[in-house]
Amino acid sequence: MAVQLHDESFDPARLLAEFETSLPVGSFGATASFVGTMRNHNEGDSVTAMTLEHYPGMTEKQLEEVIQDARQQWNIIDALIVHRVGDILPGQPIVLTAVCSAHRAAAFDACRFLMEALKSRATFWKKETLANGESRWVEKNTPG
Amino acid sequence: MAVQLHDESFDPARLLAEFETSLPVGSFGATASFVGTMRNHNEGDSVTAMTLEHYPGMTEKQLEEVIQDARQQWNIIDALIVHRVGDILPGQPIVLTAVCSAHRAAAFDACRFLMEALKSRATFWKKETLANGESRWVEKNTPG
Amino acid sequence: MAIKVRFFASLREQQPDGLSQIEAEGVLTVAQVWERATSTPLMPENVLCSVNLEHREPGEPVSDGDEVAFFPPVTGG
Amino acid sequence: MAIKVRFFASLREQQPDGLSQIEAEGVLTVAQVWERATSTPLMPENVLCSVNLEHREPGEPVSDGDEVAFFPPVTGG
Numbered sequence: 314m315a316v317q318l319h320d321e322s323f324d325p326a327r328l329l330a331e332f333e334t335s336l337p338v339g340s341f342g343a344t345a346s347f348v349g350t351m352r353n354h355n356e357g358d359s360v361t362a363m364t365l366e367h368y369p370g371m372t373e374k375q376l377e378e379v380i381q382d383a384r385q386q387w388n389i390i391d392a393l394i395v396h397r398v399g400d401i402l403p404g405q406p407i408v409l410t411a412v413c414s415a416h417r418a419a420a421f422d423a424c425r426f427l428m429e430a431l432k433s434r435a436t437f438w439k440k441e442t443l444a445n446g447e448s449r450w451v452e453k454n455t456p457g
Numbered sequence: 458m459a460v461q462l463h464d465e466s467f468d469p470a471r472l473l474a475e476f477e478t479s480l481p482v483g484s485f486g487a488t489a490s491f492v493g494t495m496r497n498h499n500e501g502d503s504v505t506a507m508t509l510e511h512y513p514g515m516t517e518k519q520l521e522e523v524i525q526d527a528r529q530q531w532n533i534i535d536a537l538i539v540h541r542v543g544d545i546l547p548g549q550p551i552v553l554t555a556v557c558s559a560h561r562a563a564a565f566d567a568c569r570f571l572m573e574a575l576k577s578r579a580t581f582w583k584k585e586t587l588a589n590g591e592s593r594w595v596e597k598n599t600p601g
Numbered sequence: 602m603a604i605k606v607r608f609f610a611s612l613r614e615q616q617p618d619g620l621s622q623i624e625a626e627g628v629l630t631v632a633q634v635w636e637r638a639t640s641t642p643l644m645p646e647n648v649l650c651s652v653n654l655e656h657r658e659p660g661e662p663v664s665d666g667d668e669v670a671f672f673p674p675v676t677g678g
Numbered sequence: 679m680a681i682k683v684r685f686f687a688s689l690r691e692q693q694p695d696g697l698s699q700i701e702a703e704g705v706l707t708v709a710q711v712w713e714r715a716t717s718t719p720l721m722p723e724n725v726l727c728s729v730n731l732e733h734r735e736p737g738e739p740v741s742d743g744d745e746v747a748f749f750p751p752v753t754g755g
Binding site (some may be wrong): 338341347351352418420421456457 | 468470473474482485487489494495496497498547560561562565568569601
């Protein structure tokens with residue numbers, strides 16, 4: 314499955330292993346992957362929790378389009394995007410992108426493209442809970 | 458441990474999980490990783506096995522230097538290079554590189570640097586066994 | 602015509618009285634849907650819009666039965 | 679002086695009679711170590727060299743007790 318949204322914490326290592334296992338043995342030479350993990354600090358403040366809101370239906374569609382765009386630009390064998398939604402704690406994974414290809418350049422390029430494209434295009438919104446109990450919407454993503 | 462050579466097949470997912478678990482929870486936001494896997498074909502021929510030779514002592518030293526070079530160029534939290542040596546079969550992992558950092562750009566850049574640097578500098582040599590029983594040394598690496 | 606309206610993230614919180622559906626006669630643009638559905642007629646510049654799950658500009662028209670959504674810049678990943 | 683000599687990969691196979699140690703008086707370059715240790719005096723252009731685990735050019739000098747290695751272009755990763 315190319316796109317997954319999880320409302321509970323997921324195990325990137327296990328999903329990555331499943332992703333590779335789903336492909337024919339010996340068919341791919343390169344797997345690039347990226348995991349975004351919730352940090353316990355942001356913009357100089359201590360962060361204790363976060364809520365990830367999304368637009369059900371639109372978000373999944375956008376992520377599938379991002380993978381289609383990657384397939385058109387690079388010769389890749391398969392790609393995976395996994396994203397958390399809901400309440401999340403520091404240390405938990407937020408996002409996993411992975412690309413399998415014959416050679417490494419396409420895997421590296423496409424994996425990074427998936428991350429940049431989803432960060433700029435996909436309808437997710439983060440709300441942080443700070444150590445002082447206040448909460449705030451994250452206003453924009455850091456540039457890649 | 459930053460550099461590992463394995464003379465038996467290793468599990469990239471498990472080593473990647475161990476690598477992340479060794480870092481303080483909430484300290485990193487980005488993990489980029491790459492796995493090179495043995496393919497069952499190369500240069501148009503069917504390949505059934507491969508032997509990876511290295512220069513004990515020199516190879517480990519070079520890989521540690523590659524990580525030091527990455528640390529000087531990017532603000533990274535930790536880096537990992539794992540490489541197989543010895544006899545290896547299609548579908549088995551050859552190499553794993555991983556970088557943890559606060560933000561994604563450094564992780565992506567440094568992880569790719571580790572791969573390019575080790576492919577061009579580290580003393581490993583591949584000998585392929587072809588389906589017809591012949592064997593040949595791989596003469597040069599594909600460009601990244 | 603009936604238009605379904607949705608607000609997300611900070612906009613949902615800022616528009617507690619935002620309508621989830623509006624009725625209209627004749628053609629409306631996305632920005633006009635905002636004016637009818639909220640108590641703040643001028644749509645802020647940084648609000649993003651979609652119609653039927655596709656990004657749209659504020660000046661684009663809306664049809665009967667469409668789902669129009671308003672949301673702030675995305676911050677996933 | 680005593681120099682330890684190593685060959686790797688295809689060079690190890692091509693130099694089955696290559697010496698693993700040579701004795702010399704006076705200063706030798708890496709290329710001269712190759713000449714003494716192999717039966718093919720002219721060192722091929724694409725042979726890489728190291729002295730004590732560091733890459734070296736063929737013209738660089740070798741000292742007593744050094745380990746000199748010869749190998750083809752690397753193909754790891």
